[in-house]
Amino acid sequence: MNAWDALVEGRLGSGPRAFWELYREACRAEAGRFAPAIAASLALGLLAVLPPILIAQLIDRAEAGVGAMGLLALGVLAAFAALALLDAGLTWLRHRFTIAAQVRLRARIAPALLITGLRLPLHKLRDNSRATMMRSFDDLDETLGFIAGTMPEFVTAAILAASYAVLLLVVHPLLAVVSLGATALAFVTAAVLARRSRNAFASWILDRDRAFTVIVEAFASLLTIKSMNAHRAIADRFADKLKAENASLAAMRQRIADTEAASRGWLTFVPGIVVVVGVWMVSRGELSIGELVLFLTVSASLSGPVGSMCTHWEAAQRTMAAIARIAELRAAELEDLDADSGRDWSPDAGLSLAGVGHRYAADAAPVLRAVDLALDSGSHIAVTGRSGGGKTTLAHIVARFMQPSEGAVLAGAADAAGIGLTPYRRRVLMLPHETEIFSASIADNVTLWDRSFCLPEVMEALRIAGLGEVVDGLPRRHDTPLSADGEPLSAGQRQRLGIARALIRRPDVLILDEATSSLDPQTEAEVIANVRAVMQGRTLIVITHREELAARFGRRLAVKGGGAAYLPGLEPG
Numbered sequence: 001m002n003a004w005d006a007l008v009e010g011r012l013g014s015g016p017r018a019f020w021e022l023y024r025e026a027c028r029a030e031a032g033r034f035a036p037a038i039a040a041s042l043a044l045g046l047l048a049v050l051p052p053i054l055i056a057q058l059i060d061r062a063e064a065g066v067g068a069m070g071l072l073a074l075g076v077l078a079a080f081a082a083l084a085l086l087d088a089g090l091t092w093l094r095h096r097f098t099i100a101a102q103v104r105l106r107a108r109i110a111p112a113l114l115i116t117g118l119r120l121p122l123h124k125l126r127d128n129s130r131a132t133m134m135r136s137f138d139d140l141d142e143t144l145g146f147i148a149g150t151m152p153e154f155v156t157a158a159i160l161a162a163s164y165a166v167l168l169l170v171v172h173p174l175l176a177v178v179s180l181g182a183t184a185l186a187f188v189t190a191a192v193l194a195r196r197s198r199n200a201f202a203s204w205i206l207d208r209d210r211a212f213t214v215i216v217e218a219f220a221s222l223l224t225i226k227s228m229n230a231h232r233a234i235a236d237r238f239a240d241k242l243k244a245e246n247a248s249l250a251a252m253r254q255r256i257a258d259t260e261a262a263s264r265g266w267l268t269f270v271p272g273i274v275v276v277v278g279v280w281m282v283s284r285g286e287l288s289i290g291e292l293v294l295f296l297t298v299s300a301s302l303s304g305p306v307g308s309m310c311t312h313w314e315a316a317q318r319t320m321a322a323i324a325r326i327a328e329l330r331a332a333e334l335e336d337l338d339a340d341s342g343r344d345w346s347p348d349a350g351l352s353l354a355g356v357g358h359r360y361a362a363d364a365a366p367v368l369r370a371v372d373l374a375l376d377s378g379s380h381i382a383v384t385g386r387s388g389g390g391k392t393t394l395a396h397i398v399a400r401f402m403q404p405s406e407g408a409v410l411a412g413a414a415d416a417a418g419i420g421l422t423p424y425r426r427r428v429l430m431l432p433h434e435t436e437i438f439s440a441s442i443a444d445n446v447t448l449w450d451r452s453f454c455l456p457e458v459m460e461a462l463r464i465a466g467l468g469e470v471v472d473g474l475p476r477r478h479d480t481p482l483s484a485d486g487e488p489l490s491a492g493q494r495q496r497l498g499i500a501r502a503l504i505r506r507p508d509v510l511i512l513d514e515a516t517s518s519l520d521p522q523t524e525a526e527v528i529a530n531v532r533a534v535m536q537g538r539t540l541i542v543i544t545h546r547e548e549l550a551a552r553f554g555r556r557l558a559v560k561g562g563g564a565a566y567l568p569g570l571e572p573g
């Protein structure tokens with residue numbers, strides 16, 4: 001597994017090690033672009049030391065002839081010109097690397113993050129909130145941008161700084177130690193301060209998400225906000241969250257300002273130290289004036305790349321905070337949805353619950369207690385019970401959206417947990433009472449982009465769900481685009497679209513969780529009759545609050561007081 005996959009699956013952890021692994025991976029994948037950029041940086045590093053050397057020569061050979069001086073001056077100009085050209089070339093190369101690497105990394109990694117998100121169990125999504133999950137894409141972009149763009153700049157600055165350091169050490173080791181020591185101190189101070197800014201970044205990211213969540217919820221719940229006249233209160237809620245975000249933003253910026261001020265202060269002070277020590281050495285004849293000028297020039301030049309390293313290192317902290325957030329998608333809790341994993345099963349064996357109990361939190365009261373229940377293959381069952389009694393919980397356990405806290409779902413005699421989730425859900429399909437609509441055509445909303453379904457199958461499913469005439473009456477029929485709110489379909493029509501979406505998949509066990517609750521009783525009766533006809537010989541479980549609908553079923557299950565039992569005296573059917 002590569003480092004990026006490990007990151008999006010939460011196996012990489014966070015901190016500098018994770019950061020380094022990602023960078024190495026990016027370099028490996030983008031070696032073709034990265035190598036010339038590094039080579040150019042190296043060449044730049046070597047050339048950068050030439051002008052100061054020539055300037056020092058120029059000063060120390062002031063008594064040499066005009067010809068020699070002219071040659072030296074020409075050399076200085078040529079060295080600066082070469083440096084300028086190489087610098088421009090390197091900048092161009094680096095940008096090319098940055099753009100290409102970032103685009104390629106995004107293309108490879110963003111879909112993996114989405115797939116990871118889709119494999120999260122439902123409760124994980126609830127814990128983290130949808131808005132936070134959306135934000136993880138921003139975090140990923142932050143990481144990719146840094147790895148592909150800022151990190152090469154950091155490397156270039158490091159190479160330049162190293163070239164200057166070698167030059168100083170060669171010219172005069174003692175003064176070099178003074179100059180480099182003071183410069184290193186600037187970098188270390190900045191690095192230590194930058195480490196503190198990582199925590200500030202992390203709190204800002206959290207506050208940013210809280211404010212963003214309000215925005216997402218507000219736009220998603222516009223109808224409720226309007227009907228409840230809640231716009232002012234929502235705006236105030238947002239203002240509160242924004243206030244908190246602004247406070248953490250200010251704290252983070254303050255940390256950055258501390259870091260920058262410390263490193264700049266130090267770096268500006270370094271030439272002062274070099275002047276004092278250098279002049280003292282010149283007075284003792286240990287250093288020529290040319291060499292002193294060389295030291296001063298290089299010490300001043302060093303502040304560029306070292307300052308740049310300080311800035312980039314500070315930006316790296318932000319990336320590490322982003323990496324830590326992506327790593328929050330814990331691998332251990334991902335659903336294994338790989339098509340062929342786990343054993344397959346035959347629905348003929350029937351499903352049953354053995355001693356199933358469930359509580360949503362360790363300290364919460366149990367919703368279900370020791371439920372033993374057979375769901376015989378081919379039976380049609382109506383499930384009734386009071387609101388909050390545990391019917392949906394039971395359905396979610398049978399559909400394996402969650403594991404029960406106690407007991408097991410059995411397929412035949414074996415624990416269903418051993419069956420791959422994908423083959424299981426292909427056969428056991430649960431439809432909630434709210435049909436989630438995608439902003440796409442009616443046909444795409446039925447097939448959910450599964451190209452194995454053809455148009456006649458779509459139309460047939462819509463007809464069985466009682467939506468055939470409605471769709472035929474629309475100008476663009478099955479091609480009619482729907483908004484994410486389901487417009488132009490009514491609530492009941494959306495539910496029927498959900499039924500078509502389920503039926504086209506030909507499940508062996510279909511659970512309708514109040515999936516026709518928005519229909520009028522007559523239409524509901526017709527749709528359920530159609531569904532029962534299609535599901536003949538296969539298992540159908542209909543959760544309902546409507547007595548007249550439940551009464552049409554020969555087999556009825558009552559969920560009550562944490563238990564579930566069939567009503568006596570009714571024919572299995």
Ligand SMILES: Nc1ncnc2c1ncn2[C@@H]1O[C@H](COP(=O)(O)OP(=O)(O)OP(=O)(O)O)[C@@H](O)[C@H]1O
Nearest residue numbers: 360361367385386387388389390391392393394559
């Ligand atoms: N995600 C959850 N976290 C915590 N408690 C939950 C969660 N989902 C449901 N519950 C609780 O479990 C109990 C049973 O809920 P469930 O949705 O299964 O009932 P239901 O019979 O389907 O209700 P209704 O007929 O109103 O749809 C309720 O008390 C509910 O508060």
